[in-house]
Amino acid sequence: MKRFFCRGALAALLSSSLLSAAAPSHAAGYPSKAITIVVGYPAGGSVDLTARVFGEALSERLGQSVVIENLGGAGGTIGANRVARATADGYTLLVGSTNEMVIAGMINSAVRYDGLKDFTPVGMIAAQPMMLVASRETGVTNAAQYLEKLKQGASGAYTFGSSGVGTALHLAGEMINESTQTHAEHIPYRGVSPLLTDLVSGQLDFGVFVMSSGLPHVKSGKVVALGVTETQASPAAPDIPALSGTPGFEKVDINVWFGLYGPAGLPDDVVAALRSALDDILQQDAFREKMAASGATLYQPGMDAAQFQVTETEKYGRLVKLAKIERQ
Missing domain, CATH: 3.40.190.10 (Periplasmic binding protein-like II)
Structure with a gap:
């Protein structure tokens, strides 16, 4: 797979070499090895497709291999749990969706992670109706x-x-x-x-x-x-x-979304490096075309993923109550 450093990454590298008195940051050397993106579903679904198209673009942008690890089962929660418990160094990430990041914890007592507390929300990628x-x-x-x-x-x-x-x-x-x-x-x-x-x-x-x-x-x-x-x-x-x-359906506005997450406590400079890469990828014509072919709409660069998830948690909490779904 082709590897290259963008001008921003090269500038950061040159800058760090001049500041010999400063301790090296995570971002200056990040990533120095392959990144694993976990998908909590089998290959072929909408989350997997998003992760693979994004992973290819991320590899090109960061100059390192990106490996997709499908860890299906329990509605995406097995994969999410793996990332929640991973070392917070930026080398194990999750492309997570609405179900495992918001809904699962509301209805399943076996889910041992908190979608709001146990992850670092890097940014939102796309949504499908x-x-x-x-x-x-x-x-x-x-x-x-x-x-x-x-x-x-x-x-x-x-x-x-x-x-x-x-x-x-x-x-x-x-x-x-x-x-x-x-x-x-x-x-x-x-x-x-x-x-x-x-x-x-x-x-x-x-x-x-x-x-x-x-x-x-x-x-x-x-x-x-x-x-x-x-x-x-x-x-x-x-x-x-x-x-x-159609009259009567005016309040119907809901989709399935996909975001990029790391474990809680991901270093700020690693988050910044990943967010910069994500923002660039969201503006790439080739990425946009591949995602549009699947019916996905991309989110705007720089979106506040943390606040978005809070809002989505409130929305789905109301719907879970409406549907009278008992927590099992």
Whole structure:
């Protein structure tokens, strides 16, 4: 893999050589070896895709190899726990998502880390909308028809599926219930494949997918897209409208996001080096194009990741209560 030092890194190196009386900082020699980015999910999913595209760009930017370590299981929390317990030196990082960084600790007592206290938030990378889809058996082809059908039926007469209790997909469905003042009954699945099977067969009425995993099935005609869960259509699928554009769905604004984290106590100069690299990467045309192809929207450089996570924790805490999810 090609390695190079950017002008900023070269300037820092020259500056440190002139200041012989000063103790060497972490950033002056960072990174001096390969960096591991942990992903708490198997290869092929939206978090893994984000980590791999970002990891390649980070390797080029810092001049060191970046290794992706997939440590799937328990909704991303096994991987997150590994990083929370790692040495805070900048060589073990996490590309974390909404579920393991915010939601999991609210609903699972087995989660032993605190998403706000046990990590250093380096910065936000990107977000993907979710999409509400319908089984072809329902005859529903748009959000207005969905609302009409749900309002005509008894509470719980229709069902929606997600990839599990307490996931961002589940809570997006609950947000749709709240916004539309209807109630589709939630059916949890162990992944996308069984959910899709029941949608195609008509055993399930509706489903919520992350854009990157749902779009292929929409394009193939297996399911019908009713709308995305953000306030604007995605550039990756401009023909699928935003749900919030339909009366009754105005409060639907939720996505799955991806951020870069290190263990708590990451040295300030290492954080600064990583944030500088992240900010540069977010402005690279090649990175933007690769991420846009998956339906992702990049965050702005310099975003306050710590405050963002506080806000997201408050939002999802409310949704967990709304869904009456008991902490297990």
